[in-house]
Amino acid sequence: MKPVLAALTNEFERTSGYKLAIRYDPSIVVKSRIEGGASADVVIVQRPVANELARQGKINQRSMVTLARSGLAVGVRQGMTKPDISNVEAFKQTLLAAQSVSYPNAEMGYGSGILFRKIIDRLGITEQIDAKAKLQKRPFSEVPPEEQADLVVAQPTQILMAPAFELVGMIPDDLQDYSAFTWTAGVTSIAQEPAAAAALVKFLSSSKAALVMKKMSMEPAAF
Numbered sequence: 001m002k003p004v005l006a007a008l009t010n011e012f013e014r015t016s017g018y019k020l021a022i023r024y025d026p027s028i029v030v031k032s033r034i035e036g037g038a039s040a041d042v043v044i045v046q047r048p049v050a051n052e053l054a055r056q057g058k059i060n061q062r063s064m065v066t067l068a069r070s071g072l073a074v075g076v077r078q079g080m081t082k083p084d085i086s087n088v089e090a091f092k093q094t095l096l097a098a099q100s101v102s103y104p105n106a107e108m109g110y111g112s113g114i115l116f117r118k119i120i121d122r123l124g125i126t127e128q129i130d131a132k133a134k135l136q137k138r139p140f141s142e143v144p145p146e147e148q149a150d151l152v153v154a155q156p157t158q159i160l161m162a163p164a165f166e167l168v169g170m171i172p173d174d175l176q177d178y179s180a181f182t183w184t185a186g187v188t189s190i191a192q193e194p195a196a197a198a199a200l201v202k203f204l205s206s207s208k209a210a211l212v213m214k215k216m217s218m219e220p221a222a223f
Helices: 003-016 027-035 045-057 088-097 109-124 128-129 156-160 194-204 208-214
Strands: 040-046 063-071 073-077 101-104 134-137 151-154 165-170 182-187
Touching: 003 128, 003 156, 003 194, 027 040, 027 045, 040 045, 040 194, 045 134, 045 182, 063 194, 063 208, 088 128, 088 134, 101 208, 109 128, 109 151, 151 156, 156 165, 182 194, 194 208
Parallel strands: 101 134, 101 151
Antiparallel strands: 040 182, 063 182, 073 151, 073 165
């Protein structure tokens, strides 16, 4: 959601009169911080995490709104031939053929990395990928050149924001876990600015915000 919010913040602040202060972390870190009593007005996380926080009373369940869903995508360096990822076997062969593969570090709590580890385990190619992997320790669009690879697996929004890379497409549906990447916004039970929080959730679930999400290869709930 980081590039989405970056694209929408000015419009929200201009039309609402509110100012946003945003902190970005993997959902598992956000969950831990909220459970620990961290102050926030709005939380934007994957639906399973939002549901758990609502169950704990940390998020007002009636305020929860599904914004969009995303999934894992593949990117390559600009100018490279786009590989075939049209089905599971083609995607497997593309991974094996790549000189180097970059994906989010699962141990840091990145959901994309956790899912990708499950996928390569399922495909039986974990050892081969580990031998040439470059783990992303931050959002891919912020990864320095020396940590990049020829083929990247990440959220499509991150690939689109990396000037040196181009989006190939989404990995096959049979390997996706869309429920893990269904982004949800909710007002916290300790919101200091509940009116501003409600205004932000309403704005992010509008058709105007949906257009921005669509351009970033997400599937907005507003459409």
